[in-house]
Amino acid sequence: MKKHDQDFMKRQNRLTVFEIIKNQQPISRASIAKQTGMSPTTISRIVGELTEEGYLLETEQVSPGGLGRKSTLLAMVDAAVLSVGVELDWHRIHIGIVDLQGNVIADGRYPRSANESADATIERIGAEIDRLTKANDIDCARLIGIGVGLPGIVDNAKGVVVFSVQLGWKNVRLAERLKEITGYDVAVDNELKVKALAEHLKGAAIGSNRTALLGFGNGVGSALIVEGEIYRGKTNSAGEIGHTTIDPNGMLCDCGKAGCLQTYININSLLSEANKLHPVRSIEELFEARRAGERWAMYLIDRALMYMAITINNIVCMYNPDSVILSGELADKFPEIVDEVVDLCYSRFAWEPLRESFQIVRSELHEQAVTIGSGLMSQNRFFSLE
Structure with a gap:
């Protein structure tokens, strides 16, 4: 002993x-x-x-x-150690080679069909990593592992995707399977937790003692960093704010419950509601209709922004962070909404005693955040175990 x-x-x-x-x-x-x-x-x-x-x-x-x-x-020596960071979402795979400072020295983006099986996706990740390293003359002797960030509940100790609504996965042994294919050690975690790690080490949360990161996109979620550590909860599912109940008689969520917060904000719900009123093929079309002054589009997006502002206040009241980072596809693709959400939050929803205690900022790493965070997670695992 x-x-x-x-x-x-x-x-x-x-x-x-x-x-x-x-x-x-x-x-x-x-x-x-x-x-x-x-x-x-x-x-x-x-x-x-x-x-x-x-x-x-x-x-x-x-x-x-x-x-x-x-x-x-x-x-x-930044290039002494390299890792692979993977962002996995329902419609895309983003793979990057990350150095010690979190710089992405090579990357590739690949479409993914929503009904692609877990086995097919994992095999394709392995094949694309192989192609990416060869195409960019990466010294694979310097690669120490792979990190994967994805939406859902993840057993990060075992590398198992316990449940992901977006991917349609349940109890998928991702780390074990991907290691069999590639030979590298694999670390797996929730996408917002690795995004929060990236922002803490390299982005908007540098110097912050208590940061809440919110993700608004294909789902709604959060992650909390306290004194440099990610707060995980008992089963690594802390932060699943998208599945808090707003209205028990509300819209049906993908998770099977009615009235979840994310049904008022996430992209799929917005498009589903929009198509009851007017044919819309993409979230870009919905925002174009809003800019054109279409009342139905203005109502749907303005309602989503209101719930985003409410979410910020709820997170601030629960965790008392010094910073709140807004991230996700909605904030990245439509940066104009960030100022609207901030104004809404401070003017209507922020609880008075806490109004001056926090700042709201945008993600600095944007679409690279999950890839960078996943790669750095793999490096942290490597050096802590070595």
């Missing part, structure tokens, strides 16, 4: 040092020792291991504060 505890502490210390260098580079050994409380000997040992393995490089720079003294500083 003692040996096990010592090994665990060594891995944790290594990961801590790695993360500090990654996030604060260039940085000196002395600064790392001061922040962590580890001895200079321990820091030198860990840095030596990471340098020998090709993760770090040393540079001589003039130390901050002047005086002309040069100091040996540590920095990451």
Whole structure:
């Protein structure tokens, strides 16, 4: 047991040092020792291991504060480790090769039919990863794993998709199956949780202590980051706000319940309601009709924006975040609605005692967020287990 505890502490210390260098580079050994409380000997040992393995490089720079003294500083070799980030949705697959800083160095987008089976989708992901790496001359020896973000309830410890309404999947052993095909370790999580991770490490949530991310698109959901950690709940399903009941006599949701919040906001529900009034083939057509002053389109979208503003207030009242990030296909495709939702929230729905306690911002990573977050999730898993 003692040996096990010592090994665990060594891995944790290594990961801590790695993360500090990654996030604060260039940085000196002395600064790392001061922040962590580890001895200079321990820091030198860990840095030596990471340098020998090709993760770090040393540079001589003039130390901050002047005086002309040069100091040996540590920095990451960004391309030393690469991972694959996959965004999986009901109508598309987005695959990216992600470096240590979360930069997407190569990517591809592929259409997916809504009725494609889980096996067919997983096999296609494996084939497209192979094609993408070969087409871009990626050194596969540097690839350490694959991360997948998708809508639904995910057992992230086992890599199992427990239930996804959008994909029509139930108890799909995605990580196990994709590893069989590709040979790489696979991490799987809910798309909004990996998106929140990406925004925290690289986007709109940098420096935030408590951030709520909301996704409005083909579904409605949320994710919460507290002190840098994703809040998961007992079964990793915390944040499924789209299935809170707004009206028990309301519209039928894909989940089988009536009156779920997402039936007033998500794209499929908006199009379904619109087609009862006027033929509409896409969400773009619905927004065009609104811009043209069509009253039926204005009513449907204005109602959706109202419920989006209500959702923000509900999240703020529940979790008291300092920042709320608006993301998802509706916010990305139609950025003009963000200001409308913000104005609605502050003017009509934000609870007075909390009105000044939070800011509402747009996602900075937009359509790349899930891919980046999935890739970084895979890297975090790799370094924590190594």
